[in-house]
Amino acid sequence: MVEAKKIWQYLEEVYDPEVPVLTVVDLGIVQSVDIDGERVEVKITPSYSGCPAMKRMEEDIIEKLNEKGINDVHVELVLSPAWTTDWISEKGKEKLKAYGIAPPQDEPDKSVLFAEPIVVPCPKCGSKDTKLISQFGSTACKAHYQCNECLEPFDYFKCLK
């Protein structure tokens, strides 16, 4: 019988296809790993309802575990508790930054209209002089920013709480 610890290690080798520096574990979408004899059940939760990468990650988890010799793998999608960007690991946040995506910051209440956008440091040059271009970016989970200092546009992994 395989140990749960081992499965978690294997899951560290499954990457998010849309943010390929993050593993499913870094992203915080793996809720639990349950082992019953030869049967392994992995519960994952979607980041966004319509995230098109979920199906792919589900398949990749099965493929990776099969590759490791575990054949009876079941991936279940659970909605509760709902994912939040707080579940992205510290290591994950560092990896995001190194990849050029600003990691989530604590954000003000979204019910305040025209609120001053929060300061998101530029992941390229580190400047805090940046501006929000749009709350909706290249994928459901990102906003679009630009650095006023080095002028680079960049993605910001926006807060979901």
Next chain:
Amino acid sequence: MNHLFEYVLRLGDDSLILGHRLSEWCGHGPVLEEDIAMTNIALDLVGQANSLLEYAANVEGKGKTADDLAFLRIDKEYRNLILVEQPNVDFGHTMMRQFLFDAYRKILFEKLLESGDEQIAAIAAKSLKETKYHLKHSSEWVIRLGDGTEESHRRIQNALDTLWRYTEELFYSDEVDESLRASGVLPDLSSLKQEWTNYVHAVLNEATLEIKEETWYFQNGRQGYHSEHLGYILAELQFMQRAYPGMEW
């Protein structure tokens, strides 16, 4: 009638039809950022529709999938609000439709967190986080356009005048809601309308827009009676599955 199935279908069809409507903007947005914003919101809505219709299919227990419900029903079997099937017209019109809906959806999902049905509560919790972004986006546009130029004001006032007659339906309630309320699936929704009215009035006021009350409000979507627009949406939405049954890619 299976009341739970009927209720979940109503929620799911609202998301599906509005998501499809918004997706029509793909490649046609007034600026690139808004093109991306509208398609992102469409994606969230279609994602929510997937969760809801999958649950509806489970509740129905006839071995159907979310796809069967989305693609293989006829117009009279759709339970969405008449508001969400209304055409895009222009950007202002689209934002006004979105605003009226988002405000309703956000308040409704907040209440559904207390649903006695675990899956409804879970979908509400998930969707609420996304809906807060949608509402902020549509509210800010309503204010910008209403309190903007003469032309933007004229257009979005026009949109409000056209769409207001579909707003009473947001609070439509029948034996489906009543029985689910009695069995504890639905929490008390009696303050929904007042909360919606307070929020919507505050934003419209800031946007310098005026509500012209109607003498007649459309509210038959929940029973499957729709405007002519739904048929055209379904013709496009369902074409592939109708022409090539069971096709996948």
